[in-house]
């Protein structure tokens with residue numbers, strides 16, 4: 515007998531588990547399908563394991579900045595212990611997530627899901643039917659189609675390395691490339707980061723990216739711009755990375771050149787659902803071309819950045835749609851951060867957007883290196899750019915580069931969302947001297 519569900523969710527990452535749990539809590543009969551690790555990318559091979567590795571690296575870098583400033587320091591990263599610490603965390607994620615879904619009364623199916631018709635899904639030998647379907651299948655690393663591509667490793671491999679190689683080469687210039695470069699360099703590897711043009715992290719302000727590159731270079735990362743890599747060769751010593759005018763030996767090569775959607779193996783062609791490498795094409799209700807099939811999180815070609823908080827937000831929105839809400843999706847400002855050394859974060863109207871409308875927006879650049887928060891930490895690269903809407907006389911966007919950028923951008927996200935004026939900020943008192951109290955002087 516074919517089991518029938520109110521909703522079937524495909525993919526058990528942050529988006530899929532949020533949608534399934536919420537629909538179940540609202541009384542629906544729900545099934546969720548996962549073909550790999552329960553919990554998906556973020557806790558198994560993304561945000562969380564990365565942040566565990568980053569935590570040790572951040573502690574080391576902060577201590578190193580205070581060497582000869584009153585802290586006796588001879589720190590180094592013990593990669594084997596750090597990896598054991600990471601694995602102790604990640605190993606319980608998949609079984610734990612699976613168990614908690616089952617305990618909540620959600621039917622869990624293990625295997626690859628694909629559509630047989632718009633209401634029928636096959637998982638291995640099992641066939642199930644759904645009134646609504648939520649596609650939440652995420653992204654996978656994009657591989658380069660070059661000679662020797664089989665020698666390329668990915669962020670998933672990096673986050674589970676038994677040993678840190680003596681030298682590594684990272685191809686790419688986005689979030690993943692800059693985060694892995696910082697971790698590897700701090701863990702003692704000789705790191706080369708190769709970008710195919712001269713504008714990595716292009717959604718972030720050029721001034722901040724330049725300072726981040728300067729700091730990584732000072733920490734020993736070699737950043738090579740305008741270099742298209744055409745071939746990877748394996749040799750007796752490791753690998754050779756070859757470009758038009760580039761030829762270098764390295765112990766490991768990682769591709770961090772973007773991610774593509776896991777939607778090409780779902781059988782969407784035969785049910786009339788359009789998609790691309792960016793994900794399932796969706797309307798303002800996150801519906802695909804077939805109205806009862808929704809897509810959320812990384813696998814939706816929606817305007818949201820492909821991040822965990824955005825995935826959860828879209829999942830909760832679609833729960834509302836399935837339960838009868840008909841309002842179009844509206845996104846709040848979504849903060850983004852690169853956990854490199856230092857951190858770089860932004861929220862709201864970006865500096866790049868502001869430069870396109872100079873009548874309306876003013877960009878205020880503040881070098882905070884000599885402020886007590888940063889001076890006491892001996893930080894070398896600290897910069898904040900605020901975007902001010904001149905009509906409203908309010909801060910509507912911010913970008914930060916510093917080791918405090920994660921917390922500072924969260925405060926700024928709140929102030930921007932609620933439209934606080936400089937006067938209102940000055941009437942809110944924060945502990946001094948802290949990252950929060952700096953904001954009063956910024957505004």
Ligand SMILES: Cc1cc2nc3c(=O)[nH]c(=O)nc-3n(C[C@H](O)[C@H](O)[C@H](O)COP(=O)(O)OP(=O)(O)OC[C@H]3O[C@@H](n4cnc5c(N)ncnc54)[C@H](O)[C@@H]3O)c2cc1C
Pocket residue numbers: 524525526527528529530547548549550551552553554555556557559560561562564625626627628650651652653669670690776779780810811812813820821822823825
């Ligand atoms: C290295 C790295 C670091 C990151 N760091 C951060 C960070 O610091 N902060 C942040 O906000 N975001 C970060 N991200 C992004 C974040 O991980 C994603 O935005 C988030 O996981 C998206 O959730 P999702 O549920 O949409 O997709 P996913 O978490 O990718 O889950 C999709 C699930 O669907 C499953 N699946 C796919 N196809 C099928 C199928 N046909 N049948 C059954 N199951 C299927 C997959 O196995 C997977 O488990 C990072 C990503 C990476 C790669």
Ligand SMILES: NC(=O)c1ccc[n+]([C@@H]2O[C@H](COP(=O)([O-])OP(=O)(O)OC[C@H]3O[C@@H](n4cnc5c(N)ncnc54)[C@H](O)[C@@H]3O)[C@@H](O)[C@H]2O)c1
Pocket residue numbers: 658685686687688689690691693708709710711713714715716742743770771772773819820821850851852853
């Ligand atoms: N801290 C975070 O929130 C975080 C961390 C990691 C990943 N993520 C998510 O994962 C996504 C993917 O990250 P990513 O860094 O893989 O992709 P990305 O899209 O952010 O960056 C890819 C970079 O690779 C460059 N590139 C493309 N082809 C290249 C080539 N042949 N040689 C060299 N460089 C090339 C691109 O110009 C771009 O700069 C992010 O957009 C984000 O949504 C988020």
